[in-house]
Amino acid sequence: MRILLTGASGFIGQHLLxxxxxxxxxxxxxxxxxxxxxxxxxxxxxxxxxxxxxKSAWLARLSGIDAVINTVGIFRESGxxxxxxxxxxxxxxxxAACAESHDVHVVIQLSxxxxxxxxxTRYHLSKKAADDYxxxxxxxxxxxxxxxVYGSEGASARAFRTLASxxxxxxxxxxxxxxxxxxxxxxxxxxxxxxxxxxxxxPGSGTAMRVPLVGPEAMPFTDYLGALRAAMxxxxxxSVTLPGPLARLVAKLGRYLPGSLIDDDALSMLDRGSTGxxxxxxxxxxxxxxxxxxxxxxxxxxxxxxxxxxLLPILRGSIAAVWLLTAIVSFGLYPVxxxxxxxxxxxxxxALQPLMLYGAATFDLLIGLGILFLPRRRLLWLIQLVLIGxxxxxxxxxxxxxxxxxxxxxxxNLPLLAAIWLLYxxxxx
Numbered sequence: 001m002r003i004l005l006t007g008a009s010g011f012i013g014q015h016l017l018x019x020x021x022x023x024x025x026x027x028x029x030x031x032x033x034x035x036x037x038x039x040x041x042x043x044x045x046x047x048x049x050x051x052x053x054x055k056s057a058w059l060a061r062l063s064g065i066d067a068v069i070n071t072v073g074i075f076r077e078s079g080x081x082x083x084x085x086x087x088x089x090x091x092x093x094x095x096a097a098c099a100e101s102h103d104v105h106v107v108i109q110l111s112x113x114x115x116x117x118x119x120x121t122r123y124h125l126s127k128k129a130a131d132d133y134x135x136x137x138x139x140x141x142x143x144x145x146x147x148x149v150y151g152s153e154g155a156s157a158r159a160f161r162t163l164a165s166x167x168x169x170x171x172x173x174x175x176x177x178x179x180x181x182x183x184x185x186x187x188x189x190x191x192x193x194x195x196x197x198x199x200x201x202x203p204g205s206g207t208a209m210r211v212p213l214v215g216p217e218a219m220p221f222t223d224y225l226g227a228l229r230a231a232m233x234x235x236x237x238x239s240v241t242l243p244g245p246l247a248r249l250v251a252k253l254g255r256y257l258p259g260s261l262i263d264d265d266a267l268s269m270l271d272r273g274s275t276g277x278x279x280x281x282x283x284x285x286x287x288x289x290x291x292x293x294x295x296x297x298x299x300x301x302x303x304x305x306x307x308x309x310x311l312l313p314i315l316r317g318s319i320a321a322v323w324l325l326t327a328i329v330s331f332g333l334y335p336v337x338x339x340x341x342x343x344x345x346x347x348x349x350x351a352l353q354p355l356m357l358y359g360a361a362t363f364d365l366l367i368g369l370g371i372l373f374l375p376r377r378r379l380l381w382l383i384q385l386v387l388i389g390x391x392x393x394x395x396x397x398x399x400x401x402x403x404x405x406x407x408x409x410x411x412x413n414l415p416l417l418a419a420i421w422l423l424y425x426x427x428x429x
Contacts, residue, residue: 162309212276
């Protein structure tokens with residue numbers, strides 16, 4: 001088959017792309033960035049889900065396409081990447097074009113459990129709007145609704161392993177918070193099964209079918225974390241329950257924290273639960289989907305990465321605190337005249353001492369803020385290595401009493417330098 005795949009650069013899309021090629025399909029990836037490949041079965045067309053909200057933008061792209069699989073999705077909005085555009089408006093335009101196409105025989109829409117009549121969050125409602133529209137069209141369609149999806153390199157799976165590896169985790173409220181996780185390989189195999197066998201549509205259901213894809217067992221979310229912890233070779237998970245009002249307050253604040261997994265919508269979806277009938281996945285795969293106990297394939301490596309997931313932010317925060325506190329102290333908590341005296345001993349003329357003191361304090365402040373808020377810090381770590389190394393050499397030469405001080409104010413720069421070097425090496429390029 002010749003298949004148009006949207007969202008091929010995403011976590012699920014990447015896995016699905018490789019599986020489709022392995023099955024012998026020809027795949028056309030629709031995305032904002034060109035994909036280079038020597039495989040003659042793989043092609044790329046430019047498409048932007050944030051802007052391509054008109055049916056006419058998709059009709060020409062569907063020439064010679066037998067099937068369309070839409071995997072585009074976001075968990076949190078950012079700039080032009082909104083639920084309304086990416087989950088509703090553009091998918092509707094794509095689906096309308098599919099219904100008019102003489103070539104497209106089947107559409108598979110990756111939705112989510114919870115995108116139904118009881119949907120409340122913007123995530124679920126935006127997915128439901130596209131699902132309902134697709135179901136109303138005269139084109140054969142399968143609306144795939146997975147629970148949590150686990151893959152070793154998936155962002156959510158990394159976050160959940162990190163939570164599972166911490167000394168304790170928090171349970172938000174007292175709701176059961178049931179989930180039914182499915183492994184990415186089983187999810188992809190089930191979608192391939194839909195292409196091969198096409199589940200028969202129920203009488204009176206029209207041309208669309210909603211297909212829940214879940215693992216074999218429903219469990220509370222904290223039990224899921226506990227199972228991941230056990231699979232990584234760790235002991236029992238300890239959890240602290242936050243009362244409902246406090247949980248909701250923390251969730252609301254989480255919306256404003258960069259990288260936070262929890263916000264009020266996420267808590268609402270977690271409280272509602274995400275479970276379904278595992279028989280669909282079993283039928284499509286040909287065997288029961290794997291249990292959570294078999295999710296972790298490399299316990300040692302994944303445990304190390306999980307621990308780094310929460311230890312590195314602590315390390316980054318502590319180093320940022322050093323720079324911020326140094327700036328605050330230099331701005332006046334430490335007697336300014338004493339600071340000038342130290343600068344004079346290093347050879348700084350009187351006229352330049354205020355500039356050097358407050359200029360250095362401002363630079364320290366900017367470094368601390370940069371560590372906390374910059375998305376990429378690789379260059380910043382290098383700047384710190386050079387700056388601390390320079391400070392250490394100058395102070396050891398000009399103010400040797402700090403080098404020989406029993407509290408070791410200068411020698412403590414050595415582990416600080418080592419920690420910054422570690423962060424530099426682990427920073428994403």
